Amino acid sequence: MFQLRKHFSLSSTLIYIFILSLIFSTSLSANQNKNKGIPTQEDQEFLNKIVENIGFEDEIVISVGPYYKAQKISLTNGVVLVINNKNFKAPSFLFFDRNVGIYYILIDYLFYKKFTIEEKKFVIAHEVGHAQNPNLRGSIVAEQKADEFALKYVSIETAIDFLEKYSEADEEDLKRQRIENLHKVKQG
Numbered sequence: 001m002f003q004l005r006k007h008f009s010l011s012s013t014l015i016y017i018f019i020l021s022l023i024f025s026t027s028l029s030a031n032q033n034k035n036k037g038i039p040t041q042e043d044q045e046f047l048n049k050i051v052e053n054i055g056f057e058d059e060i061v062i063s064v065g066p067y068y069k070a071q072k073i074s075l076t077n078g079v080v081l082v083i084n085n086k087n088f089k090a091p092s093f094l095f096f097d098r099n100v101g102i103y104y105i106l107i108d109y110l111f112y113k114k115f116t117i118e119e120k121k122f123v124i125a126h127e128v129g130h131a132q133n134p135n136l137r138g139s140i141v142a143e144q145k146a147d148e149f150a151l152k153y154v155s156i157e158t159a160i161d162f163l164e165k166y167s168e169a170d171e172e173d174l175k176r177q178r179i180e181n182l183h184k185v186k187q188g
């Protein structure tokens with residue numbers, strides 16, 4: 001009987017240690033994710049600065065995830081978007097959630113990891129530029145106006161390099177018109 005009790009308490013101790021280690025490792029990995037911080041505090045501060053400069057009143061949230069060519073996009077607030085266009089390809093885009101009145105700057109994770117600090121600034125500023133002109137969405141002019149807005153925060157070289165590097169192969173024409181517009185803005 002004594003032996004049995006001893007055995008029993010040893011196994012409960014082991015189970016207890018096992019559960020503790022599970023809890024510990026879970027909270028540890030949560031902390032590590034927090035420290036990695038995607039988007040970074042720097043990204044967030046940059047966005048806050050723009051929002052403050054222009055006095056933008058709606059909330060804007062940066063969300064980074066596996067969004068490129070995705071047909072389902074999970075937002076940080078749990079909303080899931082179903083994308084109808086199968087050719088949906090962009091390193092980043094702006095989504096307005098009408099239900100909650102929040103703009104989301106959605107950045108694909110793999111692109112995000114490649115971006116330099118200046119490129120991230122270009123992406124964030126460009127998307128805020130779209131938020132400022134919601135009625136232009138989906139047109140070349142919309143892209144040009146968003147690029148022009150971004151030029152308040154990044155150099156024209158950064159903007160052009162970005163377009164050269166990250167434009168889709170089937171968007172040569174759009175890329176050319178955007179770069180031409182950037183040159184025009186710089187000259188004018």
Ligand SMILES: [Zn+2]
Binds near residue numbers: 142146
């Ligand atoms: Zn755009």
